[in-house]
Amino acid sequence: MGEPWRERAGVVLAPLAFAALWFAPLGLSTEAHRLAAIMGAVVVLWVTEAIPMAMTAFLGVAASVALGVAPASVAFAPFADPLIFLFVGTFMLAQAIFFHGLDRRFAFAILSLPGVGDRPWRVLVAYASVACLISMWISNTATVAMMFPIGLSLLGALESRRDGAPLPAGFATALLLANAFGASIGGMGTPVGTPPNLIGLGFIRRELGVDLPFFSWMALGVPLCAVLMGWMVFDLGRAGAPAGTRLTGVSQLVGAQRAELGPWSRGEKNSLFAFAATVFFWVLPGIVALVAGQDSPLYRSLSALLPEAVVALFGAGLLFVLPTNLRRHEFTLPWHEAVKIDWWIVFLYGGGIALGTLAFKTGLADALGSALTSLLGVRSELGLIALSTSLAALLSETTSNTAAANMVVPVVIAFARSAGIDPVLPALAATMGSSLGFMLPVSTPCNAIVYGSGRIPLTSMMRHGVLLDVAGIAAIVAVVSLLGPLVVGH
Amino acid sequence: MTHYESLWTDLASLAVAGASLAFLAFMLTATVK
Numbered sequence: 001m002g003e004p005w006r007e008r009a010g011v012v013l014a015p016l017a018f019a020a021l022w023f024a025p026l027g028l029s030t031e032a033h034r035l036a037a038i039m040g041a042v043v044v045l046w047v048t049e050a051i052p053m054a055m056t057a058f059l060g061v062a063a064s065v066a067l068g069v070a071p072a073s074v075a076f077a078p079f080a081d082p083l084i085f086l087f088v089g090t091f092m093l094a095q096a097i098f099f100h101g102l103d104r105r106f107a108f109a110i111l112s113l114p115g116v117g118d119r120p121w122r123v124l125v126a127y128a129s130v131a132c133l134i135s136m137w138i139s140n141t142a143t144v145a146m147m148f149p150i151g152l153s154l155l156g157a158l159e160s161r162r163d164g165a166p167l168p169a170g171f172a173t174a175l176l177l178a179n180a181f182g183a184s185i186g187g188m189g190t191p192v193g194t195p196p197n198l199i200g201l202g203f204i205r206r207e208l209g210v211d212l213p214f215f216s217w218m219a220l221g222v223p224l225c226a227v228l229m230g231w232m233v234f235d236l237g238r239a240g241a242p243a244g245t246r247l248t249g250v251s252q253l254v255g256a257q258r259a260e261l262g263p264w265s266r267g268e269k270n271s272l273f274a275f276a277a278t279v280f281f282w283v284l285p286g287i288v289a290l291v292a293g294q295d296s297p298l299y300r301s302l303s304a305l306l307p308e309a310v311v312a313l314f315g316a317g318l319l320f321v322l323p324t325n326l327r328r329h330e331f332t333l334p335w336h337e338a339v340k341i342d343w344w345i346v347f348l349y350g351g352g353i354a355l356g357t358l359a360f361k362t363g364l365a366d367a368l369g370s371a372l373t374s375l376l377g378v379r380s381e382l383g384l385i386a387l388s389t390s391l392a393a394l395l396s397e398t399t400s401n402t403a404a405a406n407m408v409v410p411v412v413i414a415f416a417r418s419a420g421i422d423p424v425l426p427a428l429a430a431t432m433g434s435s436l437g438f439m440l441p442v443s444t445p446c447n448a449i450v451y452g453s454g455r456i457p458l459t460s461m462m463r464h465g466v467l468l469d470v471a472g473i474a475a476i477v478a479v480v481s482l483l484g485p486l487v488v489g490h
Numbered sequence: 491m492t493h494y495e496s497l498w499t500d501l502a503s504l505a506v507a508g509a510s511l512a513f514l515a516f517m518l519t520a521t522v523k
Contacts, residue, residue, distance in 0.1 A: 266499055273507055281514075301522045314514065321506050325491055326499045 010048025014041040032362040034067045039355060039364070046403040053403060054344040057351020061358075070358055078357050079350035082309040083202045087349060089312025090192045091341035093275055094138035096319045096333040100267040102275075103134055103146050108258045111150075117250035120171055120241035125233050127151060128178035132229055135186030136193045137275070139342065141445040143183040148449055150257075151179050155455075157253040167247075172455050174240025177464055178232065180446040181438055185228045188435050189221040190214070191308065192282075195345045196396075196405035197221075200431025202353050203409045207360055210424050212488060214308055215286020219487045224432065224479045231471045235464055270322035270332040278315030282308055294489075345402060352406030359410055369414030379419060382481055384426040388412045389476045392433030393469055397443050405434035424488055429480040436472040439465035 017040035026033055042060040046053055065072045097103055107130045110116075116126045127147070135143035155172050187194030191201055191214055201217070204210050237243075285303040292298055319333035359365040378384050388408065396404035412430045416423035437443040439462050441451035447465075450456060491499070 266496070266503060270503055270507075273503075277507075277511070298522065302518075305518065305521050314510075318507070318510055321510070323499050323502045323506070325495070326502055327491070327495050 006048050007050045010045055010050025013048065014044040014050065017041050017044045026367075028367055029363060031069045032364040032367060035064060035069045035355075035358055035362050035364050038063045038067065038069070039359065042355060043407060046407065047399045049400075052344060053400065054347035054351065057348050057355070061351055061354045064355070064358055069362060074361075075354060075358060078206075078354040079347075081202060081206070081350065081353055082307060083198050083353075084309075084346055084350055086192065086198060086309040086312045087195070087346045088341065089278075089309065089314075089316040091139075091346075092316040092319060092333060092338050093271075093278060093312070094142065095337055095341055096267075096271040097138060097275060098142060098146070099333065099337050100265060100271050101261070102268050102271050103138065103143070104150070105258075105261055105264075105268065106130070106134065107147060107150055108254055108261065111154075112251060112254045112258055117254065118246055118248070119243075120168055120245050120247055121237050121243055123154070123247065123250055124171075124175055124178055124237055124241045127154070127175060128182035128229065128233055128236075131179050131182035132186035132189070132225060135183040136189040136225075137279075140183040140187045140194050141449070143186070144180055144446040144449045147179045147183070148176075148453070151175055152453065153257070154250065154253065157249055158247060161249045168240060168242055168245050170240035170460075172240075173457065173460050174236040176450040176453055176456055177461065178236050180444075180450040181232050181236075181464075181468055182229065183446050184435060184438065184444055185225050185232065188228075188432055189218065189225045191217045191221075192312075193221070194435055195349060195402045196431060196434040199349055199352060199402065199405040200409045200427060200434070202349070203356055203413060204424060204427050204431075206353065206357060207410070207413050208424055208427070210488070211303070212428075213286045213289065213303065214282045215289070216487045218283070218286075220428070220479055220483055221432075223483065224475055227475045227479070228468070228472055231475075232464075232468055235467055239460075239464070265324075267324045267332055270324065271319070274315050274318040274322065274332070277318065278311055281306055281311040281314075348402055348406070352402075356406070356410040360414070365410055365414035366418060368411060369416070369418035372411070372415045373419045378415075379421075381421050381425060382477075384412070384416055384419065384421050385429040385481050386473070386477050388426045388430035389433035389436075389473050389480075392430045393436035393473055396434050396437035397439055397469070398437075401434045401437060401444060404437070405431055408434060425480050425484045428484060428488070429476055432476045432480070433473065436469050436476075438468045438472075 018037045021037040021040040026036060038060055042056055045051060045056040061075050064070055065075050110130045111126055116122050131143055131147050158167050191197050201212055204212060285299060288302055289299045320331050322332045324330050324332055378387055392404055392408040395408060408430045409427050412426050413423045416426050441448045451461060
């Protein structure tokens, strides 16, 4: 993913960072000092992507054991964190949806809603909303990859029309950017929307003992998505889909594509059932909490017995027992498709949580936190929320969102503790901020895919991306500081 | 798949889906207080 010069720089800089921190007089305990050297190299490797990020995570934990920072059983334990199994289950459900083409069916259903097809602005809104809604449940990148050919065929059909008004200049750019941006925004909507959310939630649960239910995340994430989608559609619509233009041909094209999909297959129905049942049990404890209260025994036992990870595994399990062809003994998700999930994210999550946990255990995180407190002088919760969001957004502009969350959230927690601020909301803001980063093709694979079409000038991506970054930081700070206390109770 | 095979598959899917939900309900009634 990274450019060659960046990867080469990592090979040189990682050992240098290790050596520099190893020999620097840091005034830490032996374990914390050694972990600092390891983390220095790990951060360089994550930012430069000199070696695969999951392997960096593995090597960081392995080096911690070899250098005596922690015994192997302690260091590797976070790889069995419950959220690991939430990743596995969710990824398999998404894989089934993708495998059977349920996502395409949904996309065409929205695009053929009455009234969508005849105005460029409405096409843009519908297309972006579909990307956002789908990416709340399956990976941002997979969403963009799925919506990209649909967008290109829409554009192709619109450009080859012989009658009607010509397509507004800049519409193609706006439509394709709306796909990438909409998918990134949608990822913030649910805990499973994008890996950084689970990484942040994992740190908040392990280090702060605060369990944020699925429903509570959505109570913050969905308004955030709505605000950002509103801004994005306004900004891109102004540039590429002026009001008053009429289009012809969209509904015919979408209708033809829909007809090509044919009737619902057994696999699609089964995937939809497994997915719907999973989502139902994900939000059920939150609904019970709303009705019966957070202290009710029913809510307590439901959230203890059916945590998100357990629900996801049951839901994924359905894919292997719901048949698609009895005679050939075929089930909804064949195992050879199931193993295609993004294991690197699962391992990166495990390694990130493992290194973060060690940083807290050895006291390294606290030392870093108090150093930052005296350096930056932020004393208020609102100030720290703003700082955390901006830092995460800035970092995710150049490095992957997942790595940004892995690096920023533990630092923010330690920072907040040493400044005497409740860390929950700043950590949550940093988690959400890691999903920003809209400016460059390298910021996220979503941007890279649409940029690869060759139809988006870099200056357009940067101009609209920066505005969306700024809007995103403002919206996260507002949502977390205003709604956060109500939802999280901190 | 013939028409009958696909009908049987549909029925089996429904049965498995129903049985799964029933089993989950059974687990919850045994554990939720």
